[in-house]
Amino acid sequence: MMFVNFRRIRKCQCVQLMTTCLVLSVVMLFWEQLDNNRVVTHVKSYSYRYLVNSFTFINKSFIIPREEARSFSNFHYLLDHPDKCANQDVLLLLFVKTSPENTERRKAIRSTWGNETYIQNTLSVTVKVVFALGAPHAKPAEEEHLQKELFLEDRLHGDLIQQDFTDSFHNLTLKLILQFHWAHNRCAHAHFLMTADDDIFVHMPNLVSYLQDVARRGVTDFWIGRVHRGAPPIRRKDSKYFVPYEMYSWSSYPDYTAGAGYVVSRDVVDKIYQATLALNASIYIDDVFMGICANAMRVSPQDHVFFSGEGKAPYHPCIYDQMMTSHGHIEDIYDLWREATHPQVKQRTSGLIGRLYCTAVKLTLLCKPYYFNTYPCKAAFL
Known part of the structure; x- marks a missing residue:
């Protein structure tokens, strides 16, 4: 019985070792690709930001004579x-x-x-x-x-x-x-x-x-x-x-x-x-x-959820109602200005019905996977 248990333990350890080696091999194989996708650099960065966070030292290193x-x-x-x-x-x-x-x-x-x-x-x-x-x-x-x-x-x-x-x-x-x-x-x-x-x-x-x-x-x-x-x-x-x-x-x-x-x-x-x-x-x-x-x-x-990053905000009156900034506008700036500041925007988005309608619209427009650099999903509830 003891012999069987030792065999089971040894077999389990071998499986764990093989699994660990396989995972490490895959990580090493794709390390460069992971880093190109900035996964590794982001993990290091967040660790530094939230665990180490020695920005005081960084500030001192930037001081130079006036x-x-x-x-x-x-x-x-x-x-x-x-x-x-x-x-x-x-x-x-x-x-x-x-x-x-x-x-x-x-x-x-x-x-x-x-x-x-x-x-x-x-x-x-x-x-x-x-x-x-x-x-x-x-x-x-x-x-x-x-x-x-x-x-x-x-x-x-x-x-x-x-x-x-x-x-x-x-x-x-x-x-x-x-x-x-x-x-x-x-x-x-x-x-x-x-x-x-x-x-x-x-x-x-x-x-x-x-x-x-x-x-x-x-x-x-x-x-x-x-x-x-x-x-x-x-x-x-x-x-x-x-x-x-x-x-x-x-x-x-x-x-x-x-x-x-x-x-x-x-x-x-x-x-x-x-x-x-x-x-x-x-x-x-x-x-x-x-x-x-x-x-x-x-x-x-x-x-502020209605300040855009590098991306354009969606085109819709429910977005214009609370919009602060949107990035990446050149040819469309005249049309956007006319539509975003039209008096009907406030009329259509006010009242209980208007607010419920806009919440549903913003959920559809903003709460998408991999939808970055514009307004976040939580903006739909504001």
């Missing part, structure tokens, strides 16, 4: 409007990150959600919309032509804020610093600052109403958008967002909001400004640098 930090902001203005906010009660200073050649995108924004006259006359608040950009990067003759076009555009609209660093993806952090420094020096009394891409759609009536309520409540340390928590650096050299170990050696970024669009209160503007005077801004992922600055100043981002 003279060196100034090199990231010590650029000359090619176009500037220092009196843009003067003698006005500005609810929101809205910076749109743009490139010199994106003339049509700027035109579309001025004609739709970024039209200051519409906002003032219809919503009875002052919102200042300006465009942040660097110097054109092209052949000398093309650069000269583009810059002349920018001078003419700015003479007509008076809303371009340009410094003489090269406008490129790898200088987005310089553009972020430009925004916070300009806001601190030229428009410090604005209640809120928003930074947004030039292919974003902002539902200005909804955003203004929301920010007015926040301002009435006197909220401070306010930073809201689509929050990324435990995001890992991308180490693939073929990626646009590749960050080498020499630039950032840790497994996880501090929490940050998607750069497509987020809002901060004026006290946070001052804190981020102060952080940029002491931190190394060589990391060129601007929203990550924002997270590093905020973490150093002990400011945490708050998630």
Whole structure:
């Protein structure tokens, strides 16, 4: 009997050993594929974020002498409007990150959600919309032509804020610093600052109403958008967002909001400004640098379900009713603006029947497997 039991135990151990070896073999075989899919890097990142979380050490490692930090902001203005906010009660200073050649995108924004006259006359608040950009990067003759076009555009609209660093993806952090420094020096009394891409759609009536309520409540340390928590650096050299170990050696970024669009209160503007005077801004992922600055100043981002990530929000009146931002809009921005701000949207979505109908619609539109970067499923119940 004992002999039989030992045989059973030995057989069970052999099966366990073989199973373990098989699993390890499969993992080793597909390790590279798993890592390409960022499964492994995300596990490491979340472990670092939620178990280790030594971001204080990371913050200290980014501190550099102030003279060196100034090199990231010590650029000359090619176009500037220092009196843009003067003698006005500005609810929101809205910076749109743009490139010199994106003339049509700027035109579309001025004609739709970024039209200051519409906002003032219809919503009875002052919102200042300006465009942040660097110097054109092209052949000398093309650069000269583009810059002349920018001078003419700015003479007509008076809303371009340009410094003489090269406008490129790898200088987005310089553009972020430009925004916070300009806001601190030229428009410090604005209640809120928003930074947004030039292919974003902002539902200005909804955003203004929301920010007015926040301002009435006197909220401070306010930073809201689509929050990324435990995001890992991308180490693939073929990626646009590749960050080498020499630039950032840790497994996880501090929490940050998607750069497509987020809002901060004026006290946070001052804190981020102060952080940029002491931190190394060589990391060129601007929203990550924002997270590093905020973490150093002990400011945490708050998630708002109707701020989009990298994706477009679904087209439907039940979505427009609570929409704040949606990303990836260029050709459709005129139609979306007209439909999203139509008075019938509020009529169709109000009342008990309207709310029940919209809950069912949003469940259908938002609660789908692998539906990322726009509004989450829980937005259906709000």
